[in-house]
Amino acid sequence: MIDMKGKKALVLGIANKHSIAYGIAKALKEQGADLALSYVGAPILKRIKPIAEELETDMLFECDVTKENDLKHLMGEISKQWEQIDYIVHSIAFAPRSDLNIPFHETSRHGFLTAMDISVYSLLAVIRAAQSLLVPGSSVITLTYYGAQKVVPSYGVMGIAKAALEASVRYLAHSMGEKGVRVNAISAGPMKTLSSSAIGGISQAQRRIEKGAPLARNIEQEDIAKTALYLLSDLASGVTGDLIFVDAGMSVMAY
Ligand SMILES: NC(=O)c1ccc[n+]([C@@H]2O[C@H](COP(=O)([O-])OP(=O)(O)OC[C@H]3O[C@@H](n4cnc5c(N)ncnc54)[C@H](O)[C@@H]3O)[C@@H](O)[C@H]2O)c1
DSSP states (O other): OOOOTTOEEEEEOOOSTTSHHHHHHHHHHHTTOEEEEEEOSHHHHHHHHHHHHHTTOOOEEEOOTTOHHHHHHHHHHHHHHOSOEEEEEEOOOOOOGGGSSSOGGGOOHHHHHHHHIIIIIHHHHHHHHHGGGEEEEEEEEEEEOGGGTSOOGGGTHHHHHHHHHHHHHHHHHHHHHTTTOEEEEEEEOOOOOTTGGGSTTHHHHHHHHHHHSTTOSOOOHHHHHHHHHHHHSGGGTTOOSOEEEESTTGGGOOO
16 A cells, blocks of 8 residues: 555554554554554553564563653664654553543543643653654654544543644644654544543444444544554655544534
Protein backbone atom coordinates (compact mmCIF):
# COMPACT_ATOMS: atom_id res chain seq x y z
CA MET A 1 0.00 0.00 0.00
CA ILE A 2 2.67 2.52 1.11
CA ASP A 3 6.38 1.79 1.02
CA MET A 4 7.67 2.25 4.57
CA LYS A 5 10.63 -0.09 4.22
CA GLY A 6 13.29 0.73 6.80
CA LYS A 7 11.30 3.57 8.39
CA LYS A 8 11.66 3.67 12.18
CA ALA A 9 8.40 3.83 14.11
CA LEU A 10 7.95 4.24 17.86
CA VAL A 11 4.50 3.08 18.99
CA LEU A 12 3.36 3.95 22.53
CA GLY A 13 0.16 2.51 23.94
CA ILE A 14 -0.31 -1.14 23.02
CA ALA A 15 -1.98 -2.88 25.97
CA ASN A 16 -3.35 -5.88 24.06
CA LYS A 17 -4.61 -6.91 20.63
CA HIS A 18 -7.71 -4.71 20.99
CA SER A 19 -5.58 -1.57 21.36
CA ILE A 20 -5.84 0.97 18.57
CA ALA A 21 -2.03 1.17 18.71
CA TYR A 22 -1.79 -2.56 17.94
CA GLY A 23 -3.75 -2.10 14.71
CA ILE A 24 -1.49 0.78 13.70
CA ALA A 25 1.72 -1.09 14.61
CA LYS A 26 0.58 -4.12 12.61
CA ALA A 27 -0.17 -1.95 9.57
CA LEU A 28 3.21 -0.20 9.88
CA LYS A 29 4.96 -3.57 10.05
CA GLU A 30 3.06 -4.79 6.98
CA GLN A 31 4.37 -1.76 5.05
CA GLY A 32 7.94 -2.60 6.01
CA ALA A 33 8.57 -0.25 8.96
CA ASP A 34 10.79 -1.27 11.90
CA LEU A 35 9.06 -0.97 15.26
CA ALA A 36 9.94 0.04 18.81
CA LEU A 37 7.15 -0.49 21.33
CA SER A 38 6.64 0.92 24.80
CA TYR A 39 4.30 -0.29 27.54
CA VAL A 40 3.63 0.39 31.19
CA GLY A 41 3.29 -2.18 33.99
CA ALA A 42 4.01 -5.87 34.49
CA PRO A 43 0.48 -7.12 33.62
CA ILE A 44 0.77 -5.45 30.20
CA LEU A 45 4.27 -6.83 29.64
CA LYS A 46 2.78 -10.35 29.67
CA ARG A 47 0.38 -9.42 26.85
CA ILE A 48 2.72 -7.26 24.80
CA LYS A 49 5.64 -9.75 24.72
CA PRO A 50 3.93 -12.11 22.26
CA ILE A 51 2.76 -9.06 20.28
CA ALA A 52 6.37 -7.85 19.98
CA GLU A 53 7.34 -11.32 18.77
CA GLU A 54 4.54 -11.31 16.22
CA LEU A 55 5.64 -7.86 15.02
CA GLU A 56 9.24 -9.09 14.89
CA THR A 57 10.78 -6.53 17.20
CA ASP A 58 12.95 -6.91 20.27
CA MET A 59 12.76 -3.17 20.88
CA LEU A 60 10.28 -3.36 23.76
CA PHE A 61 10.75 -0.87 26.58
CA GLU A 62 8.85 0.04 29.73
CA CYS A 63 7.90 3.73 29.84
CA ASP A 64 5.48 5.44 32.16
CA VAL A 65 4.89 8.71 30.31
CA THR A 66 4.43 10.63 33.57
CA LYS A 67 8.08 9.91 34.43
CA GLU A 68 10.73 12.05 32.73
CA ASN A 69 13.39 9.45 33.56
CA ASP A 70 11.42 6.70 31.82
CA LEU A 71 11.13 8.88 28.71
CA LYS A 72 14.83 9.66 28.80
CA HIS A 73 15.66 5.98 29.21
CA LEU A 74 13.31 5.02 26.34
CA MET A 75 14.90 7.46 23.90
CA GLY A 76 18.39 6.51 25.13
CA GLU A 77 17.71 2.83 24.38
CA ILE A 78 16.23 3.67 20.98
CA SER A 79 19.21 5.85 20.07
CA LYS A 80 21.52 2.85 20.64
CA GLN A 81 19.86 1.12 17.68
CA TRP A 82 18.35 3.86 15.52
CA GLU A 83 19.81 7.10 14.25
CA GLN A 84 16.40 8.68 13.88
CA ILE A 85 12.70 8.20 14.52
CA ASP A 86 10.50 8.67 11.44
CA TYR A 87 7.12 8.03 13.05
CA ILE A 88 5.69 8.35 16.55
CA VAL A 89 2.29 6.93 17.41
CA HIS A 90 0.99 8.33 20.72
CA SER A 91 -2.01 6.22 21.68
CA ILE A 92 -2.22 6.82 25.40
CA ALA A 93 -4.96 8.09 27.69
CA PHE A 94 -6.03 7.59 31.27
CA ALA A 95 -8.41 9.01 33.86
CA PRO A 96 -9.14 7.42 37.23
CA ARG A 97 -12.26 5.24 37.03
CA SER A 98 -13.80 7.14 39.99
CA ASP A 99 -13.71 10.34 37.91
CA LEU A 100 -15.59 8.88 34.94
CA ASN A 101 -19.35 8.36 34.67
CA ILE A 102 -20.06 11.03 37.29
CA PRO A 103 -21.56 14.53 36.92
CA PHE A 104 -18.71 16.56 35.41
CA HIS A 105 -18.66 19.13 38.24
CA GLU A 106 -17.90 16.30 40.70
CA THR A 107 -14.55 15.58 38.99
CA SER A 108 -11.77 15.54 41.58
CA ARG A 109 -8.72 17.78 41.26
CA HIS A 110 -6.55 14.67 41.30
CA GLY A 111 -8.59 13.02 38.53
CA PHE A 112 -8.50 16.16 36.39
CA LEU A 113 -4.74 16.61 36.74
CA THR A 114 -4.04 12.91 36.19
CA ALA A 115 -6.11 12.87 33.00
CA MET A 116 -4.31 15.97 31.74
CA ASP A 117 -0.87 14.64 32.64
CA ILE A 118 -1.20 11.17 31.07
CA SER A 119 -3.50 12.01 28.17
CA VAL A 120 -2.26 15.48 27.14
CA TYR A 121 1.06 16.53 28.62
CA SER A 122 2.58 13.17 27.63
CA LEU A 123 2.35 14.12 23.95
CA LEU A 124 4.63 17.14 24.52
CA ALA A 125 6.85 15.13 26.85
CA VAL A 126 7.33 12.34 24.30
CA ILE A 127 8.10 14.77 21.48
CA ARG A 128 10.52 16.73 23.63
CA ALA A 129 12.34 13.60 24.79
CA ALA A 130 12.56 12.36 21.18
CA GLN A 131 13.66 15.72 19.78
CA SER A 132 17.25 14.83 18.94
CA LEU A 133 16.03 11.77 16.99
CA LEU A 134 13.37 13.61 15.01
CA VAL A 135 14.33 14.76 11.52
CA PRO A 136 12.66 16.82 8.80
CA GLY A 137 9.83 14.60 7.54
CA SER A 138 9.28 12.88 10.90
CA SER A 139 5.60 12.59 11.69
CA VAL A 140 3.70 12.23 14.97
CA ILE A 141 0.09 11.18 15.46
CA THR A 142 -2.15 11.00 18.50
CA LEU A 143 -5.66 9.66 19.10
CA THR A 144 -8.62 11.73 20.18
CA TYR A 145 -12.42 11.44 20.41
CA TYR A 146 -15.46 13.54 19.50
CA GLY A 147 -16.15 14.08 23.23
CA ALA A 148 -13.51 16.86 22.92
CA GLN A 149 -15.90 18.90 20.81
CA LYS A 150 -19.41 17.97 21.97
CA VAL A 151 -20.67 16.74 25.32
CA VAL A 152 -20.65 12.98 25.72
CA PRO A 153 -21.92 12.71 29.30
CA SER A 154 -20.07 9.52 30.33
CA TYR A 155 -16.79 10.84 28.87
CA GLY A 156 -16.54 13.67 31.43
CA VAL A 157 -13.00 14.77 32.24
CA MET A 158 -11.62 12.85 29.25
CA GLY A 159 -13.54 15.24 27.00
CA ILE A 160 -11.67 18.17 28.51
CA ALA A 161 -8.38 16.29 28.21
CA LYS A 162 -9.06 15.52 24.55
CA ALA A 163 -9.95 19.17 23.86
CA ALA A 164 -6.58 20.14 25.34
CA LEU A 165 -4.90 17.38 23.34
CA GLU A 166 -6.43 18.67 20.09
CA ALA A 167 -5.25 22.21 20.89
CA SER A 168 -1.81 20.83 21.78
CA VAL A 169 -1.63 19.19 18.35
CA ARG A 170 -2.09 22.61 16.74
CA TYR A 171 0.51 24.27 18.98
CA LEU A 172 2.97 21.39 18.52
CA ALA A 173 2.47 21.55 14.76
CA HIS A 174 3.56 25.15 14.99
CA SER A 175 6.47 24.71 17.39
CA MET A 176 7.83 21.59 15.61
CA GLY A 177 7.07 22.91 12.14
CA GLU A 178 10.37 24.75 11.90
CA LYS A 179 12.16 21.41 12.19
CA GLY A 180 9.95 19.93 9.46
CA VAL A 181 8.21 17.64 11.97
CA ARG A 182 4.46 17.14 11.46
CA VAL A 183 1.93 16.54 14.26
CA ASN A 184 -1.66 15.42 13.61
CA ALA A 185 -4.58 13.71 15.34
CA ILE A 186 -7.09 11.03 14.44
CA SER A 187 -10.50 11.30 16.06
CA ALA A 188 -11.70 7.72 16.21
CA GLY A 189 -15.24 6.43 16.61
CA PRO A 190 -15.95 4.30 19.69
CA MET A 191 -14.19 0.92 19.85
CA LYS A 192 -14.20 -1.68 22.61
CA THR A 193 -10.76 -1.58 24.23
CA LEU A 194 -9.27 -1.77 27.72
CA SER A 195 -9.48 2.03 28.16
CA SER A 196 -12.95 2.45 26.73
CA SER A 197 -14.32 -0.27 29.01
CA ALA A 198 -13.93 2.25 31.86
CA ILE A 199 -16.27 4.65 30.07
CA GLY A 200 -19.96 3.82 30.16
CA GLY A 201 -22.23 3.58 27.15
CA ILE A 202 -19.86 2.28 24.44
CA SER A 203 -22.30 -0.41 23.30
CA GLN A 204 -25.16 2.11 23.11
CA ALA A 205 -22.96 4.57 21.20
CA GLN A 206 -22.01 1.82 18.77
CA ARG A 207 -25.67 0.89 18.23
CA ARG A 208 -26.50 4.55 17.53
CA ILE A 209 -23.68 4.73 14.99
CA GLU A 210 -24.88 1.58 13.21
CA LYS A 211 -28.25 3.25 12.78
CA GLY A 212 -27.27 6.89 12.26
CA ALA A 213 -23.79 7.23 10.78
CA PRO A 214 -23.46 7.88 7.05
CA LEU A 215 -21.63 4.58 6.59
CA ALA A 216 -24.12 2.81 8.93
CA ARG A 217 -21.43 0.76 10.62
CA ASN A 218 -18.87 0.98 13.36
CA ILE A 219 -15.22 1.49 12.62
CA GLU A 220 -12.60 -1.19 12.95
CA GLN A 221 -8.92 -1.13 13.91
CA GLU A 222 -8.01 -1.31 10.24
CA ASP A 223 -9.96 1.88 9.40
CA ILE A 224 -7.89 3.83 11.90
CA ALA A 225 -4.65 2.12 10.90
CA LYS A 226 -5.08 3.10 7.24
CA THR A 227 -5.57 6.78 8.12
CA ALA A 228 -2.58 6.52 10.45
CA LEU A 229 -0.44 5.22 7.59
CA TYR A 230 -1.50 8.19 5.47
CA LEU A 231 -0.78 10.79 8.17
CA LEU A 232 2.55 9.23 9.13
CA SER A 233 3.74 8.80 5.57
CA ASP A 234 4.96 11.28 3.02
CA LEU A 235 1.51 11.14 1.38
CA ALA A 236 0.54 13.72 4.03
CA SER A 237 3.71 15.80 3.57
CA GLY A 238 1.77 19.07 3.59
CA VAL A 239 -0.58 18.18 6.45
CA THR A 240 0.10 19.25 10.03
CA GLY A 241 -1.88 20.45 13.04
CA ASP A 242 -4.87 18.68 11.57
CA LEU A 243 -7.57 16.36 12.84
CA ILE A 244 -9.12 13.60 10.76
CA PHE A 245 -12.31 11.90 11.89
CA VAL A 246 -12.33 8.15 11.38
CA ASP A 247 -15.84 7.60 12.66
CA ALA A 248 -17.92 6.34 9.72
CA GLY A 249 -19.02 9.97 9.32
CA MET A 250 -20.95 10.15 12.62
CA SER A 251 -19.53 13.57 13.54
CA VAL A 252 -21.16 15.26 10.55
CA MET A 253 -24.65 14.33 11.75
CA ALA A 254 -26.75 16.75 13.82
CA TYR A 255 -29.02 13.99 15.24
N1 LIG B 1 -11.43 3.04 22.16
C1 LIG B 1 -12.08 4.12 21.75
O1 LIG B 1 -13.31 4.11 21.62
C2 LIG B 1 -11.32 5.37 21.41
C3 LIG B 1 -11.94 6.34 20.61
C4 LIG B 1 -11.24 7.51 20.29
C5 LIG B 1 -9.96 7.69 20.80
N2 LIG B 1 -9.38 6.72 21.59
C6 LIG B 1 -8.04 6.97 22.11
O2 LIG B 1 -7.15 6.01 21.58
C7 LIG B 1 -6.02 5.91 22.42
C8 LIG B 1 -5.74 4.44 22.70
O3 LIG B 1 -6.77 3.88 23.48
P1 LIG B 1 -7.37 2.43 23.22
O4 LIG B 1 -8.83 2.60 23.11
O5 LIG B 1 -6.62 1.71 22.20
O6 LIG B 1 -7.18 1.74 24.65
P2 LIG B 1 -5.94 0.92 25.27
O7 LIG B 1 -6.31 0.73 26.72
O8 LIG B 1 -5.67 -0.28 24.49
O9 LIG B 1 -4.71 1.94 25.14
C9 LIG B 1 -4.44 2.96 26.08
C10 LIG B 1 -2.98 2.81 26.47
O10 LIG B 1 -2.56 3.85 27.33
C11 LIG B 1 -1.55 3.30 28.15
N3 LIG B 1 -1.23 4.12 29.31
C12 LIG B 1 -2.08 4.55 30.30
N4 LIG B 1 -1.37 5.23 31.22
C13 LIG B 1 -0.08 5.26 30.80
C14 LIG B 1 1.13 5.82 31.32
N5 LIG B 1 1.16 6.51 32.47
N6 LIG B 1 2.28 5.65 30.61
C15 LIG B 1 2.29 4.97 29.44
N7 LIG B 1 1.18 4.42 28.91
C16 LIG B 1 0.01 4.56 29.59
C17 LIG B 1 -2.14 1.96 28.53
O11 LIG B 1 -1.15 1.09 29.06
C18 LIG B 1 -2.68 1.48 27.19
O12 LIG B 1 -1.71 0.75 26.48
C19 LIG B 1 -6.36 6.74 23.66
O13 LIG B 1 -5.81 8.02 23.54
C20 LIG B 1 -7.87 6.82 23.60
O14 LIG B 1 -8.40 7.92 24.29
C21 LIG B 1 -10.04 5.57 21.89
